Amino acid sequence: xxxxxxxxxxxxxxxxxxxxxxxxxxxxxxxxxxxxxxxxxxxxxxxxxxxxxxxxxxxxxxxxxxxxxxxxxxxxxxxxxxxxxxxxxxxxxxxxxxxxxxxxxxxxxxxxxxxxxxxxxxxxxxxxxxxxxxxxxxxxxxxxxxxxxxxxxxxxxxxxxxxxxxxxxxxxxxxxxxxxxxxxxxxxxxxxxxxxxxxxxxxxxxxxxxxxxxxxxxxxxxxxxxxxxxxxxxxxxxxxxxxxxxxxxxxxxxxxxxxxxxxxxxxxxxxxxxxxxxxxxxxxxxxxxxxxxxxxxxxxxxxxxxxxxxxxxxxxxxxxxxxxxxxxxxxxxxxxxxxxxxxxxxxxxxxxxxxxxxxxxxxxxxxxxxxxxxxxxxxxxxxxxxxxxxxxxxxxxxxxxxxxxxxxxxxxxxxxxxxxxxxxxxxxxxxxxxxxxxxxxxxxxxxxxxxxxxxxxxxxxxxxxxxxxxxxxxxxxxxxxxxxxxxxxxxxxxxxxxxxxxxxxxxxxxxxxxxxxxxxxxxxxxxxxxx
Numbered sequence: 001x002x003x004x005x006x007x008x009x010x011x012x013x014x015x016x017x018x019x020x021x022x023x024x025x026x027x028x029x030x031x032x033x034x035x036x037x038x039x040x041x042x043x044x045x046x047x048x049x050x051x052x053x054x055x056x057x058x059x060x061x062x063x064x065x066x067x068x069x070x071x072x073x074x075x076x077x078x079x080x081x082x083x084x085x086x087x088x089x090x091x092x093x094x095x096x097x098x099x100x101x102x103x104x105x106x107x108x109x110x111x112x113x114x115x116x117x118x119x120x121x122x123x124x125x126x127x128x129x130x131x132x133x134x135x136x137x138x139x140x141x142x143x144x145x146x147x148x149x150x151x152x153x154x155x156x157x158x159x160x161x162x163x164x165x166x167x168x169x170x171x172x173x174x175x176x177x178x179x180x181x182x183x184x185x186x187x188x189x190x191x192x193x194x195x196x197x198x199x200x201x202x203x204x205x206x207x208x209x210x211x212x213x214x215x216x217x218x219x220x221x222x223x224x225x226x227x228x229x230x231x232x233x234x235x236x237x238x239x240x241x242x243x244x245x246x247x248x249x250x251x252x253x254x255x256x257x258x259x260x261x262x263x264x265x266x267x268x269x270x271x272x273x274x275x276x277x278x279x280x281x282x283x284x285x286x287x288x289x290x291x292x293x294x295x296x297x298x299x300x301x302x303x304x305x306x307x308x309x310x311x312x313x314x315x316x317x318x319x320x321x322x323x324x325x326x327x328x329x330x331x332x333x334x335x336x337x338x339x340x341x342x343x344x345x346x347x348x349x350x351x352x353x354x355x356x357x358x359x360x361x362x363x364x365x366x367x368x369x370x371x372x373x374x375x376x377x378x379x380x381x382x383x384x385x386x387x388x389x390x391x392x393x394x395x396x397x398x399x400x401x402x403x404x405x406x407x408x409x410x411x412x413x414x415x416x417x418x419x420x421x422x423x424x425x426x427x428x429x430x431x432x433x434x435x436x437x438x439x440x441x442x443x444x445x446x447x448x449x450x451x452x453x454x455x456x457x458x459x460x461x462x463x464x465x466x467x468x469x470x471x472x473x474x475x476x477x478x479x480x481x482x483x484x485x486x487x488x489x490x491x492x493x494x495x496x497x498x499x500x501x502x503x504x505x506x507x508x509x510x511x512x513x514x515x516x517x518x519x520x521x522x523x524x525x526x527x528x529x530x531x
Contacts, residue, residue: 002026002199003038007055013341015044015078017305018185022196035064040199041073044185045080046338048378049105049146050092052080062098069100069177076198077179080378082172083148085179091146091378101172102151111165114478114501116145116380116447120276120531122221123160123170123182131178131197138190139224139531140182141310142170143343143380145447148181163220186310186343188271188531224531225495226502227519228277228480229270229509233263233299241295243510261510264302270509271307273516276531278307279450279504281346281385282315297340304341313337314346314385314450317369330369331376338377345373346450348385349423352430355440359432364444374445379477382448384441387426388419388434388467389454401433404470419467426454434467435474442475449475450504453483458507460486468498480504488514488522495528 002019006012006028019026019042029035043065045052056062068075069085083089084097089105097105108115120139125132147168150158160171162181170181178198184191231243243261267278280303282296300313317334321327334345347369354368364371374382392410396403401418409415419434438449451471453464463481472479478501481494485505494503508514523530 001039003029003034003041005029005035005041005043005061007052007059007061011046011304011338011341011343012044013301013339014304014308014311014343015042015185017341018192018195018308019199021305021308022192022199024199029061032060032064035061036068036071036073038068039074041068041075042198043075043077043081045078045082045084047080047376048091049080049083049089049097050095051376052084053092053095053097056084066098066100069098072175072177074176074198075178076195078185079144079181079183082169082179082181083146085172086148089146101154101157103149103154105146105148107146108164108168109166110476113165114476116143116478117164117223118143118380118448118478119226119501120187120224121162121164121170121182123162124218124221125160125171126158129159129171129173129178131173131194133197134193135190138188140184140187140191140194142182143310144181145379148172164223185308188308192308222529223501224276224529225500225523226276226480227274227491227516227523227530228279228502228504229267229275229516230279230281230482230504230506231263231266231510232281232506233296234282241299263299264306266510267303267311268306270516271309274520274531275309275516277310277312277502278303279312279314279346282313294336297336300337300340300342310343311341312344312346312383313342314348314383317345317347317373318350319369329372331372334369334373334377334381338381344381344383344448346383346385347446348387351384351386351441351446352421352423352432352437354444355421355437356430356432358440358444359436368444370441370444370446374447379445379447382446383450383480384438384446384448385450385452386434386437386471387422387452387454389422389426389429390417391420392417402435402470402474404466406466408466419470422454434471438471438475442477446477448478448480450480451482451500456484459484460508462486462490463494463498463503465494465497468494468500472499478502486514488519491519492522492526492528495523496526 002024083105085100086097087099090107121142157172157174159173161167162170172179184195243263319329392414393416394414403416403418406417420429421432421437422429456464463484468481480502481500482504491503
């Protein structure tokens with residue numbers, strides 16, 4: 001029996017599903033005594049450092065956790081659960097950690113790299129561990145803005161390090177106590193194998209160690225570029241939930257909603273084909289439903305039972321009142337999605353309205369969906385979906401918005417353009433440009449930009465490099481390139497011509513025009529780092 005420390009934060013469902021996938025039963029901690037009595041305990045760290053420690057203090061879990069660690073009883077900590085082993089963190093000044101290890105968790109230093117580190121990176125093992133039996137150097141999934149280093153007195157804990165602008169601790173192990181900065185439950189088959197080694201009954205020292213995994217001449221690890229499959233989900237005219245695809249955001253063909261498959265089945269297919277992430281965009285107004293009956297809740301729950309890479313959900317992340325008269329805040333909606341299996345929340349139209357208000361005052365209110373979700377779950381949990389279209393001008397002086405000199409002149413030969421943000425599925429333009437939106441949302445706590453392009457959507461003509469470079473130069477958080485992919489070569493081009501961390505496609509994957517494996521092979525052949 002495996003015991004899970006679920007203290008009410010974030011996506012713990014994926015850890016629970018991974019345990020069950022590996023053939024084990026799991027029970028939740030019900031009281032502080034369960035922490036001490038558990039045969040094997042998993043502590044998934046989901047959320048910001050401060051919110052995690054606040055939850056542990058609230059439930060009386062701090063003292064039994066420290067006692068369990070001091071007693072060398074089997075424990076596996078994941079992500080923030082590694083960080084709270086230290087005395088404190090720059091993420092939450094003044095909040096005391098478990099203080100098992102000396103020192104402070106610090107934010108990644110400012111560099112050309114985006115923060116958070118979000119994606120697939122390698123690990124360098126500094127000593128052998130039964131948990132890495134049969135591990136063959138596969139990349140594992142990281143998502144964090146803060147990193148750990150060990151003081152000299154605690155070097156005996158060091159298991160692995162990873163490089164992201166600087167070297168940081170990605171794995172700790174002393175006796176039966178282990179902690180990973182990466183997410184094994186989101187690291188595909190390689191991560192499941194590592195988790196499975198921890199779950200094995202009996203003395204873990206009896207696991208056969210693989211050879212040659214520890215090298216004195218360790219190479220610097222490298223982040224992979226991510227290939228993301230996106231599923232636009234809505235109801236068709238018969239009320240069935242389907243995956244569809246728009247052409248310039250129009251999802252109908254000959255009067256019918258395009259039906260390209262069932263969301264759960266397609267997501268599983270993309271996982272098996274090697275997608276690095278799966279994104280669901282809910283493009284139907286489901287907000288009349290009671291939260292417990294939201295169709296996307298069931299989609300996430302079923303998908304997370306079969307898919308062990310990150311899941312993002314977008315659409316409807318705003319306050320609303322359902323048909324029963326119950327009111328929900330954006331945080332309520334997001335929390336339900338996290339509890340159902342989502343790792344990240346994508347915010348679209350509501351982000352535009354929030355940015356417009358922020359630009360008026362340059363003050364944070366703490367009330368926006370971005371701020372609320374980021375405060376509780378961390379910046380890495382908030383993705384901003386930007387839906388811009390080109391507006392051509394003859395000179396930058398014609399507008400107050402951020403312009404570029406374009407290589408694609410306008411209909412009247414205009415040499416400049418700006419990118420107007422839209423809402424309501426691209427139907428309504430706002431007096432807001434893509435750079436204003438991206439920088440405002442970053443300031444409010446967003447951790448990633450999903451950069452669509454209405455002009456490119458459905459054209460299969462390749463990504464809009466000018467837009468991507470325009471926004472990427474303005475922010476320090478990761479950017480996902482979206483809209484326009486029509487071939488494997490387009491993925492190669494976007495990673496060679498821009499600094500985007502990821503690229504997303506939908507229709508070409510749904511229709512099997514370009515397999516994910518073909519994209520990965522083309523990237524590898526071109527020298528682009530992949531998983």
